[in-house]
């Protein structure tokens with residue numbers, strides 16, 4: 210744990226060397242000033258106050274000097290605390306910001322398959338509480354380093370003062386370190402468990418909020434509360450066990466320096482009587498032991514925080530080092546206008562699962578509309594994902610205008626293709642924000658044009674603030690069909706050369722759906738559409754009929770109706786269901 214912890218600290222220091230140096234200099238100065246202050250106080254008592262009591266008077270000059278020296282030391286201490294705190298604070302929060310961004314960037318780069326294996330709540334916890342935990346140790350770190358400098362200086366000054374009193378120091382400091390290490394060994398598993406439970410609670414809470422509708426309509430509130438309660442109780446128990454251990458160790462660590470002061474007073478009185486030390490020296494050393502207690506705690510904080518920091522760091526690293534993201538080439542597509550999509554002998558499976566697509570070959574010619582038709586689970590959505598390269602095939606290839614998708618740059622791919630998924634996602638933003646998505650080339654004219662193509666201009670025109678209307682979180686103020694049309698308009702606004710519609714108009718009525726497809730035929734894009742309604746299928750130039758991951762036949766709707774009994778059955782069943 211210590212080695213892993215030191216590695217995290219080393220990394221943090223290498224990342225922010227300047228801030229670390231500033232805060233350690235501040236902290237070391239603070240430690241040295243504590244020692245200087247003890248000796249100054251000792252000297253004031255022994256050399257000024259005690260003789261003043263004996264003489265019954267003190268000069269104004271002596272008083273002014275005492276005040277000036279004490280004020281000077283205090284001023285320097287204030288400056289050193291500023292340096293330490295500001296340096297450590299900046300370092301901690303800069304590292305947190307940097308890693309929050311890095312984790313979020315990584316999430317965006319990782320493929321859908323990775324996201325499917327990780328709960329959203331856990332991802333939130335990685336980016337928030339794990340990053341916080343990883344660098345929580347930075348706050349006390351410079352203080353602890355400065356304290357070590359102070360302890361060396363203190364032991365040195367003790368030996369210069371009196372070797373007997375120095376022995377108290379050299380016994381006390383290792384005892385404090387030993388106590389700190391024992392503390393950290395016992396604390397480590399508890400902290401890791403607490404951090405794990407935080408992530409678990411966050412994941413369960415997220416799922417509960419997401420499934421609120423199901424929970425409510427199925428009357429599962431009590432069960433859901435119980436399920437959540439189990440994890441909350443486990444988190445509470447692990448935090449209590451952290452607190453209990455702290456409750457035992459904290460008083461011990463606080464009282465050790467007091468025991469040291471007591472020992473110094475006992476031994477010091479004897480040394481004073483034998484004339485080995487002066488009153489000033491005794492007061493200095495006793496004072497030093499009383500003020501040592503607080504800074505020495507900083508080492509305890511670092512050692513105590515280290516396990517949490519390691520746990521957080523390793524969870525953050527697991528995200529940062531996760532692989533499986535798609536490497537992009539630097540190719541671009543020549544020309545503009547509708548593009549041709551080609552699937553060539555494509556095989557695909559999810560992770561280690563069974564084959565989902567086998568030997569899939571078909572073409573969407575430039576400017577044409579091709580419908581994908583097949584029973585549920587036959588692989589239509591998977592083909593849609595492959596067409597815009599959310600995933601790569603296991604064998605074979607997918608190409609646009611003859612360029613294989615992995616050869617294209619990310620920007621070229623995103624610029625040429627657009628997928629409108631089965632479940633529409635709407636941001637908590639205005640209609641304009643949702644459609645333009647901060648793409649600078651998309652002005653209001655383009656937004657309205659896209660809305661017209663998606664048959665959404667009328668309902669947006671009727672909204673109280675038109676394009677400025679806020680649609681609420683996930684578009685809660687819109688109907689399902691309106692949300693679908695907004696998502697379609699968002700895809701169209703980028704003038705894609707290939708549009709992939711994965712059952713993207715299921716919530717709009719068949720007449721509107723037919724109007725949308727009719728309008729899209731003249732929108733200057735090739736279209737691959739996963740279709741269920743006979744009227745929609747009939748609008749396509751060509752149909753690819755899938756069965757259990759294989760292309761059974763391609764042709765026009767009329768041809769397939771005449772030659773493929775399975776297709777005839779499927780489409781007739783769709784039609785009956787639609788009536």
Ligand SMILES: Nc1ncnc2c1ncn2[C@@H]1O[C@H](COP(=O)(O)OP(=O)(O)OP(=O)(O)O)[C@@H](O)[C@H]1O
Pocket residue numbers: 325559562565583584585586587588589590591592
């Ligand atoms: N993320 C995934 N991990 C593992 N298997 C998956 C995943 N997504 C889909 N599958 C499996 O792949 C097969 C094809 O799924 P796909 O969603 O492509 O079918 P579909 O034809 O679009 O179905 P539907 O019409 O019901 O939307 C199914 O057997 C499904 O169980």
